[in-house]
Amino acid sequence: MSEMQLNQKGAKLVDILSGQEERILAEWMKEMTGSTRRGDLIKESELRAECTQFLKLLKQTTEAAGTDFQSPSFGPMREMLGDVSRGRAQKGFKPSETATFVFSLKRPLFDQIQTQYKGDTDAMAAEMWSLTELLDAMGLYTMEVFQKSREDMIRRQQEELLELSTPVVKLWDGILALPIIGTLDSARTQVVMESLLQAIVQTNSRMAIIDxxxxxxxxxxxxxxxxxxxxxxxLMGADCIISGVRPQIAQTIVHLGINLLDVTTKATLAAAFSVALQRLGISFVRDAAKS
Amino acid sequence: MAVVSTENVPVKTEPDVVTVRRRVREVSSQLGLSLVDQTKIITAASELARNTIIYGGGGSMQVQTLNGPRVGLRLTFEDNGPGIPDVDLALRDGFTTGSGLGLGLGGSKRLVNEFEIFSKPGAGTRITITRWK
Amino acid sequence: MEKIPILKMGDFLLVTIQVDMHDRLALALQDDLTRTISQTEAHGVLIDISTLEIVDSFIGRMLSNIAAMSRVLDAETVVVGMQPAVAITLVELGLSLPGVRTALNVDAGMELLRASVKATKEMYGSRLH
Structure with a gap:
């Protein structure tokens, strides 16, 4: 190995990888055994393809740009690690299992360094250090992406839940009901309000019961x-009735000095429904023969 | 905060109120604001444009689209009119020196996410409103 | 100058607002409507705002005024077709248009007007004859 090559950061990693890809890959795959490999979540062929691509990219990138993970040349590597990380977050991998994808490469590479630098402890230490730095930076990056994609997932689910939690149901021709379950905050009320008003227009309903x-x-x-x-x-031309007002809530409303005088309120959904039918001029008669 | 585009719309005569509404509708729909959010900022713009003409003697509206970290629409209404002596009072519902309902300022404030007002007697009025996506 | 047409349908007047309502047009409508009510002795006014994309305090005030003025002229006003986004915004703005009757669409508005005219006739009819 010439002097110049030794001074070129990253050039050494290329030497370590060159011609040894198959062996490193095999050892790496072996490292990722048990829970880390998660044979239940990812196929071996898929994992092998990921690892092969990773090693190929690692060799190309370090050859051209050294071991500084922050350098722009690492763009494709970052992209690949991002995909790996996001994929694992979606498949249900644990954070540690995701990070181990990178960290389990340490031993195979270190073994390789030890073989190549036999006798030259200084060079060996330097090489191990720069490799550790690079792999740690990559590991941390996968964690960042992992966490971010989990956060995105949670936010999406919250939004879906928000929509699911406000079903507007049709009780009768011209009568809608909106049963609200759980705490009402500003964001949720806006969704509730909009979906109720939309449903009023769509179903042409004159009466709406908010339970x-x-x-x-x-x-x-x-x-x-x-x-x-x-x-x-x-304002749109529909009347609302608020039902399901429990005694404590009635007390709170009065204590807070909230004016609900202009709003029809009922204790139960059944009572509200009966008022709604009445306002639409609908009445029921019990069939004497059947009762 | 990154300003993506800036343009100025004159607010001088009464028909300009309609132009203001049309322009705000176009920009807010291009930005992808929800229909309710679009309606809110158009209504706020309509109120403020009318104030600019009636009380400020005419002025202009600056339209800015924002991107990063959040997408939003920012409108700045500016005039060189007599200014507002007591801003807090003017923001109160029901307060008016004209013939309106006195809902213009306070109401517009409730329709947007951010509301800033700078006014001094004799030095005109500048009101900036922002609605985030 | 553009003008908002007022259609006569039997006992009622029908106004469909389809243009950008600028303030002068709103004021002209107020004048035209009150004049037409008194000329035709109409008993009801139906204002369809389903294509109106906003109602600000000025237009809101115009609607309230028309309702109040027509009541003095013995005609009931119903505003129909306000869109959800417009209604939400109007409430946030602080306007609830008290004194203005509303209906979901033209059909429902017509029904409301007919019922109210019938109720008025029943109330006073017996006294007149």
């Missing part, structure tokens, strides 16, 4: 949101 049986507490903000919904519906 708050499943709402644990009503504070000033929530009460105001409910009032705004009722007012907006009225």
């Amino acid at each position: 708050i049986t499943g709402v644990p507490t009503v504070d000033t903000v929530v009460a105001q949101h409910l009032l705004k919904t009722v007012t907006a519906a009225r």
Whole structure:
């Protein structure tokens, strides 16, 4: 090995990898045994393809740009690690299992360095250090991407949940019901309000029942949101009834000084439904023969 | 914060209010704001444009689209009119020196995410509103 | 100058607002409508705003004024077809248009007007004859 090559950072890693890819790959795959490999989540052929591509990219990149992971030349590597990490986050890998993809490459590479630098401890230490730095930077990067994609996933699920948690149901021709379950905050109320008003237009419903049986507490903000919904519906030409007002909530509303005078409120959804039918001029008669 | 584009729309005469509304509709829909958010900022712009003409004696509206970290629309209404002596009072619902309902300023503030007002008697008024995507 | 057409349908007047409502047009409509109500002795006014993309405080005030003025002229006003986004915005702005009757669409509005005219006739009819 010439003097010049030794001074070129990264050139040595190329020498270590050159011609040894098959062996390193085999050892790397062996390292990733048990829980890390997660044969249940990823096929061996798929993993092997990922590893092969990684080694190829590693060789190309370090040959051209050394071992500085922050350099722009590492763009394709970062991209690949990002894909690996995101893929694992989606498949349900643990964070540690994802990071081990990079870290388990340490031993095969270190073994290789030891073989090549036999006797030259200084060079061996220097080489191991720069390799450790690079692999650590890569490992940390996979963790960052992993966490970010998990956060994205959680946010998406929250949004989906928000939509799922506000079903508008049709009770009768011209009568809608919106059963609200859980705490009402500003963001959720906006979704609730919009989906109710949209449904009023789509189904051409003159009556809408907002049932708050499943709402644990009503504070000033929530009460105001409910009032705004009722007012907006009225502007569109529909009447709202609020049902499921529990005794504690009735007390809170009065104590807070919230004015619900202009709003029809009922204790139960059944009572509200009956009022809605009445306003639409619909009545039922019990069939004497059947009762 | 990165400003992607800036343009100026004159707000001088009463028909300009309609032009303002049209332009804000176009830009906010290009930005991908939801229909409700579009309607809110158009309505706020309509109120402020009318104020600029009636109380400020005419001025202009600057339209800025923002990107990074968040996508949003920022509108700045500026006039060289008499200014507002008591801004807090002017923001209160029901306060008006004209013949309106007095909902213009306070109402516009409720329709946007950010609301900034600079005004001094004799030195005109500048109001900046922002609605994030 | 452009003008918002007022259609006469039996006892009622029908106004469909389809243009960008600038302030002067709104004021002209107010004048035209009150004049037409008194000329035709109409008992109801139906204002369809389903294609209106915003209602700001000025247009809101115009709607309230028309409702109040026509009531003085013995005509009931119903505003129909306000879009959800417009309604949400109007409420946030602080306007609830008290005194203005509303309906989901033209059909529902017509039904409301007919019922209200019938109720008025029943109330006073017996006294007149």
